[in-house]
Amino acid sequence: MAELLDATQLATALSDLPEWNGDQSAIRRTVTVADDARSQLLTELEAIAREMNHDPDLEFPEGAVTITMSTHSKGGVTDLDVAYARRAEELIGRLTG
Numbered sequence: 001m002a003e004l005l006d007a008t009q010l011a012t013a014l015s016d017l018p019e020w021n022g023d024q025s026a027i028r029r030t031v032t033v034a035d036d037a038r039s040q041l042l043t044e045l046e047a048i049a050r051e052m053n054h055d056p057d058l059e060f061p062e063g064a065v066t067i068t069m070s071t072h073s074k075g076g077v078t079d080l081d082v083a084y085a086r087r088a089e090e091l092i093g094r095l096t097g
Helices: 007-015 035-052 078-096
Strands: 020-022 028-032 058-061 066-067
Touching: 007 020, 028 078, 035 066, 035 078, 066 078
Parallel strands: none
Antiparallel strands: 020 028, 028 066, 058 066
């Protein structure tokens, strides 16, 4: 079961995810991505979400994708959100080089 992170745990987690930011309510990352890579990114983010049974909130500012993670049932950021962010970060690294 997902455990809500306190401020110290969240700060430690975000130190390992330098492109991510946020607070105890949610963490997020905006990725600038070429149009041809966007659909692959979204497809693979969806696959990660299905595998983990945990969905990100996605927004699409021009030329980018913003991924926001929060566990609504817990009222904030949990270890599950951080695990998803780590998987997403690996994917982003592969796709954007």
